[in-house]
Amino acid sequence: MRRRVLLVIASRYDPGAASLASRWASVGATLLTCEDLSSPGWCFSPAEAGRGTLVASGEVIPVRAVQGVLSRRPCILPDELPWVTPEDRQFVAAEMTAFMLAWLATLPCPVVNRPTPSCLNGPQWRAEHWASAAVRLGIPTRHVRRQVGRFEVSQDMRGNAGFWREADMEEIEDPTELIVVGSRVLGAARPRLRAQALRLAHAAGLRFLSVWFDGKEDGASFCGASPWPDLGREDVAEALLDLFGLRAAAKVAARAP
Amino acid sequence: MALVLAALRRRGAACWFLDQHAALSTSIELEVGDAVEGTVRIGARALMLKTVTAAFIRPYDGRRIPAVQRAGDAAGCHATALDDAMATWADLAPALVVNRPAAMAPNGSKPYQAELIRAAGMEVPDTLVTTDQRAARAFVARHGRVVYKAVSGVRSVVSRLGPEHRERLGDLATCPTQFQAFVPGIDVRAHVVGGRVFACRIDADEDDYRYPRHGDVRISRLDPGDDVAERWVRLTAGMGLHVAGIDLRLRPDGAWVCFEVNPSPAFSFYQEATEDPIDEAVAELLVHAA
Numbered sequence: 001m002r003r004r005v006l007l008v009i010a011s012r013y014d015p016g017a018a019s020l021a022s023r024w025a026s027v028g029a030t031l032l033t034c035e036d037l038s039s040p041g042w043c044f045s046p047a048e049a050g051r052g053t054l055v056a057s058g059e060v061i062p063v064r065a066v067q068g069v070l071s072r073r074p075c076i077l078p079d080e081l082p083w084v085t086p087e088d089r090q091f092v093a094a095e096m097t098a099f100m101l102a103w104l105a106t107l108p109c110p111v112v113n114r115p116t117p118s119c120l121n122g123p124q125w126r127a128e129h130w131a132s133a134a135v136r137l138g139i140p141t142r143h144v145r146r147q148v149g150r151f152e153v154s155q156d157m158r159g160n161a162g163f164w165r166e167a168d169m170e171e172i173e174d175p176t177e178l179i180v181v182g183s184r185v186l187g188a189a190r191p192r193l194r195a196q197a198l199r200l201a202h203a204a205g206l207r208f209l210s211v212w213f214d215g216k217e218d219g220a221s222f223c224g225a226s227p228w229p230d231l232g233r234e235d236v237a238e239a240l241l242d243l244f245g246l247r248a249a250a251k252v253a254a255r256a257p
Numbered sequence: 258m259a260l261v262l263a264a265l266r267r268r269g270a271a272c273w274f275l276d277q278h279a280a281l282s283t284s285i286e287l288e289v290g291d292a293v294e295g296t297v298r299i300g301a302r303a304l305m306l307k308t309v310t311a312a313f314i315r316p317y318d319g320r321r322i323p324a325v326q327r328a329g330d331a332a333g334c335h336a337t338a339l340d341d342a343m344a345t346w347a348d349l350a351p352a353l354v355v356n357r358p359a360a361m362a363p364n365g366s367k368p369y370q371a372e373l374i375r376a377a378g379m380e381v382p383d384t385l386v387t388t389d390q391r392a393a394r395a396f397v398a399r400h401g402r403v404v405y406k407a408v409s410g411v412r413s414v415v416s417r418l419g420p421e422h423r424e425r426l427g428d429l430a431t432c433p434t435q436f437q438a439f440v441p442g443i444d445v446r447a448h449v450v451g452g453r454v455f456a457c458r459i460d461a462d463e464d465d466y467r468y469p470r471h472g473d474v475r476i477s478r479l480d481p482g483d484d485v486a487e488r489w490v491r492l493t494a495g496m497g498l499h500v501a502g503i504d505l506r507l508r509p510d511g512a513w514v515c516f517e518v519n520p521s522p523a524f525s526f527y528q529e530a531t532e533d534p535i536d537e538a539v540a541e542l543l544v545h546a547a
Contacts, residue, residue: 037388037432037433038388038430038431038432039388039430040388040389040390040429040430041388041389042386042387042388042389042433043385043386043387043389043392044368044385044386044387044433045383045384045385045386046368046371046372046375046384046386047375047383047384053389055388083431084431084432091407091409091411092431092432094365094409094410094411095407095408095409095411095432095433095434096432096433097366097409098365098366098367098368098369098407098408098409098410099366099368099386099408099433101365101366101369102366102367102368102369102372102386102408103386105369105372106372116362117359117362117363117364117365117366117369118359118362123359126341126345127289128287128289128293128345128349129345129348129349131289131290132289132293132349135290135291141290142290143288143289143290143291144288144289144290145286145287145288146285146286146287146288146342146345147284147285147286147287148283148284148285148286148335148338148339148342149284150281150282150283150284150298151280151281151282151328151331151332151335152281152282
């Protein structure tokens with residue numbers, strides 16, 4: 001029987017993702033980079049999404065062998081495609097991103113996080129989207145303000161693009177970070193904050209999310225979230241394996257001679 | 258945009274036109290907490306965003322505005338910041354927004370949107386996206402007539418795959434390419450505006466009538482019947498859209514096949530031919546929100 005694979009979708013220049021894929025090699029983890037998207041072997045029929053083939057780390061793999069996907073890229077960028085003619089890079093990057101969206105969205109296995117049309121790893125929510133979602137959930141929330149000044153004025157005043165942003169996150173010296181991994185919440189905080197973090201992740205359709213509050217106690221305000229938690233943490237990696245149902249397999253592999 | 262703006266003015270609606278060409282003299286303050294508030298200023302004019310009851314948006318990449326391009330890279334960053342701020346507001350504003358950016362985004366991936374269309378109960382063409390020439394040849398062998406088109410929202414000409422293309426199938430390895438079974442029949446474009454439908458048939462001797470190389474393109478009004486029109490209204494609403502241009506083909510066997518739901522349809526081309534008051538319908542939708 002063919003081996004099962006756990007895909008880590010990332011740039012080959014993402015050391016955190018590469019390190020995790022290497023660490024999870026015993027459970028079949030392999031990197032899928034944009035180089036793989038320029039390789040023969042991809043077959044995707046949306047009506048039969050479970051029957052196609054993909055390419056990861058240069059190898060053609062049946063989709064049915066994929067037991068899970070960790071997505072760690074928002075899109076494919078033109079600059080990542082040096083083998084494509086320069087005038088075609090923007091188009092090819094857009095095509096690859098659009099393809100990955102459709103492919104990831106229809107995969108029959110767990111995908112963390114599922115893509116949305118704005119990002120290959122969950123929704124590309126701005127601070128304002130997060131604040132709005134938190135308010136709707138009744139979570140105490142720090143307001144988000146942004147200001148884009150007139151170009152001429154800001155050119156005179158700042159000598160740059162005239163874009164600045166006043167995000168409350170920047171004002172908080174030591175925010176409390178909780179990391180949602182499936183139904184688990186990693187990090188030290190009161191149960192109420194942990195429940196709020198879970199509700200936010202659920203509202204955003206995410207299973208892997210960093211959530212920040214301006215304190216650890218009940219009544220602390222939500223001040224930001226990101227679907228890009230640090231992969232370098234041991235507890236995060238283990239919780240992800242749990243989420244994919246592979247922790248036991250990893251332990252067995254670790255004990256093998 | 259010009260047609261809708263004129264229709265709104267004919268109705269005496271209080272309009273505020275946010276012209277992207279004025280990007281360099283535009284500023285935005287946005288605050289989101291218990292409410293979505295802020296102010297947009299263009300020169301001396303100011304708009305309090307909380308007073309907006311409806312918005313019709315047709316945003317372009319601000320970096321491509323000629324004045325922005327002439328002003329250099331920093332101006333491009335400024336335009337991007339404006340675009341991003343306005344898109345964020347448009348997603349979150351309590352106003353009726355035609356259409357919200359998040360609802361328009363699925364159109365950026367044709368196979369992704371096709372699955373939404375299929376999930377809504379409409380037929381879509383059999384599709385293959387591949388980097389593998391053998392798979393492409395097998396698809397052609399299965400369907401006979403096949404077209405290829407862009408996967409993304411980048412506008413491209415839909416073309417029939419011919420013998421001259423088959424020699425180049427080895428190039429597929431560079432980038433996933435989308436093939437679809439050719440669907441015979443009559444091209445139909447349906448504009449849905451709220452609960453109203455304006456449909457027309459397009460007769461042309463082209464695989465993609467938007468790019469006629471020879472002959473005429475003839476557009477005429479079409480009555481799809483109440484049941485079909487109702488399905489299109491439900492499809493549009495189900496995708497979170499208030500206005501859409503649906504591209505379909507009516508097969509000889511009477512079945513409808515849906516290709517795409519355009520969330521920012523350029524309806525003036527069709528309106529000019531059919532004299533359907535699509536602009537008035539959009540204006541009415543926007544005014545009614547107030």
